[in-house]
Amino acid sequence: MNALVGVLRQNGKHGIVELDRKDNELGARINIPRKFLNGAPFNMKVVCNYKGTDSGGEPWGSVIEVLGEEGNPDTAILGIIKYYNLPLEFPSEVLEQAKSFGKSISEQEIIEEINQGRVDLRNLPTITIDGEDAKDLDDAIDIEKLENGNYLLYVHIADVSHYVKEKSELDQEAFKRGNSVYLVDRVLPMYPPQLSNGICSLNPDQDRFAFTAEMEINHQGKVVKGKLYPSVIRSKVRTSYNETQAILDGEEVGEDRPDWFREQLFLMQELTDILQAMRRRRGALEFEFPELKIELDNAGNPINIYPEPDLYTNHMIESFMIAANEYVGDLAQKHKIPIIYRVHELPDSEKLNIFANIAKRFNIRLHINYEKPEPKELAKALEEMKNEPFGTALSTILLRSLAKARYSEKNLGHFGLASDNYCHFTAPIRRYSDTFTHRSLKRWLKEHNNADKKCLKRAFKVSNHVSDTERIAIDAERDTVDQKAAEYYADKIGEIFDGKISGFTPSSLFVQLESLVEGAVFFRSLRGYYEYDPEQFIAINRDTGDVLWLGQKVKVQIAAVDTNRRFIDFNLLEYDTTKTKNA
CATH class of the missing domain: 2.40.50.700 (OB fold (Dihydrolipoamide Acetyltransferase, E2P))
Structure with a gap:
């Protein structure tokens, strides 16, 4: 509650x-x-x-x-x-347990682990690619081109379960939290910083225990061979999405980077293109919603808001993580390992039919079996609407008509990724589902036994709980963004901005500014009597016949801002009467 x-x-x-x-x-x-x-x-x-x-x-x-x-x-x-009843502090016993692991791994610990089967990969040219501000680095990458032309991809994931034992104080607290929460001005981590930013984080020039998915991938994007094992790694370079994007775009590599760094990045680009093409062929849905970036001063006041650039390198790392998640999902399905799957069920036929009728108004036609829809059919519609003025708004309506992704102990497939076997394996520092899956995989690697009823019951409980905590986190994160957006525009009353109509309700329309911030224009504030037509997805002025439609360019003035309720109200000043060919 x-x-x-x-x-x-x-x-x-x-x-x-x-x-x-x-x-x-x-x-x-x-x-x-x-x-x-x-x-x-x-x-x-x-x-x-x-x-x-x-x-x-x-x-x-x-x-x-x-x-x-x-x-x-x-x-x-x-x-x-x-x-949202989110926890701000960790219990003292949890903090003490996190501190007990220290800040570094001794050579003696490494030798003991290698003797028990952990693989030493410290000689590899391992790199991490994250945002500049990231501190919990839970994935690292290695790649090489094989003589047969295939790619050997190593996805190293922080071995959190090596430290966090089941039913320990740390484990119980992490389960309760379910996931880290990334608010606009702070992170509420699932594990204490001593763990999440310290001994578990794959920081550069530090020996770290990892769980490695090693995959040989051919030119069709198929994993032809694979291994999964605990490892010890040593990251050689901590880089960022911005730096790697600049290098791929032709900028010189910094003098402090090793000679092999550039070659590794371009190998990653080659494999990313292959993986992305493979997913497009099978019909994975590619929603392109730019992220809203808010810059804050030291006091927490918003000083700038803008769409964050959608970099290729973000998608590069995402592609590798999806590959690892699918490989683990395939392995678990084949051997009946009791992991937690990330599932995205078939869309509701009624909701999909409503979307199809809306899309038809914009000349986007779906050729789809509503009872057994294929993601390919929706992927085609997304591609058609991508560059249209109404594209973002219509894509949002499509997204809302789909089922919400969730966690389950049952493998129900992932519709959005067009994937039969999918799980979350790659972020155990910030997702408890991944920690659970790591434990099950390690148990299987050691004992090769199938799931018992107790393990399946635990998977069911964890799946439901982390699905709930994820939804809470998403809502809280969104609210903090809306809060800072309201604060940013609160001192801009009377100022005029360009935007596009992004949605309707019976009493108002929504406008998205170029900054991606949304606000409302109430019909009662407009001249004449406007009525919303939900079938055509337009608002009609019954006095003048003027029509307002999705994606229409407008000029609005900031009329009022409520920073407590996080509302922004606009006055509509001008609207473009020139329709595009599809509007």
Whole structure:
């Protein structure tokens, strides 16, 4: 259950909390009798609890925590954290256990592990490619071209399960959290930083234990041979998406980089092109939604918002991770290893039919079996709409018509990736599902036994739990982005921006600015009587006949911003009346 968070206002001698988010049962406000203020000052953001209903039928409660001043950027994010009941601190016993592993691995530890079967790969030219600010480096890459023309790809993943034993204090806390949460201004890690950023992170020039998927991949993108084993690696280069993209685009390699670095990157590019082509052939869905980047000052105030560049190198690493995840999924399916699968079930036929009718209005026609749809058919539609003004908005509608990806102990396939056997293996530092899967794989490698009922029951429990914590994380991350967007535009009232219509409700339309931030234009603010037609996905002015449609270019003015509820309202100033060929 979500917490009740809002701003405490004075109401005579008593208080009233204006909730940041309307509660489905209690409404938008909760009365706080004087004796239940518990010393909380007015006009502060607070957490309250519900105690009952007064004689007038109004909900009432008490203040249980004061978060800080209204309008303070840190207080706003803290309010979101509290709303979702996300943990801010680790228990002391968990921190002590994380510290006990130290900061480095001794040579004696390595020798002992090698004697037990761990493979020494420290001679390989291993690199990590991440964002500049990343600290929890859980994957590293090696690649070479074989004499037969195939590629040998090593995907090394941090061996978290070597340290975090099942049912330990660390394990129980990680299970409870389910995943790391990446908010706009901070990370709430699944494991303490001593572990996630330290002994488990594949930092450069440090010996680290890993779990390696070694795959030989041919020119059709098929894994023809593979191995899975615990390893010890030593990353030689810690690089970034930006640096590697610049090199692939023709810039010189830095003098501090080894001689082999450039060649490795271009080999990675070759294999990435092969893997991407293979996935397109089988019909994997390629949604192209740019990420919104928000720059903050030291106090947490937003100073710039813009679409983050969609770099090829991001997709390069993504391709390698998908390859490893699929290889492990194939292995688990073949040998009946009890892992947690990442599943994406068939779309609901009714929702898909609704999307098809909307798409038809834009001359995008689906030739699809609604009872047994093939991803190839939707991939073709995505390609058709990609460069259209309405492309992003229509792609969003398609995405919402699909099932949500989730975790399951059963292998139900992954529709979006057009993959029969898929799991998450590559991020155990930040996903508990991966830690669970690592343990099952290690057990199988050691004992080659099939799943027992106890293990399958545990997989079922973990799958459901981490599916829930993932949804909470996604919602919290989105809310913090919306919060900073609202703060950014709060001092821009009256300013004018270009945008596109991105959606409709019966009472309003949504506009996405070039910064990717969205706001609403209420029909009541427009001249004339506008009515939304859900069948044609347009709004019609019944007085003038003017039509507003998805993807239409507009100019809007910032009319109002509510930083507590994270709303941005626009005035519609101009709209383009020239339709594209498909609109």
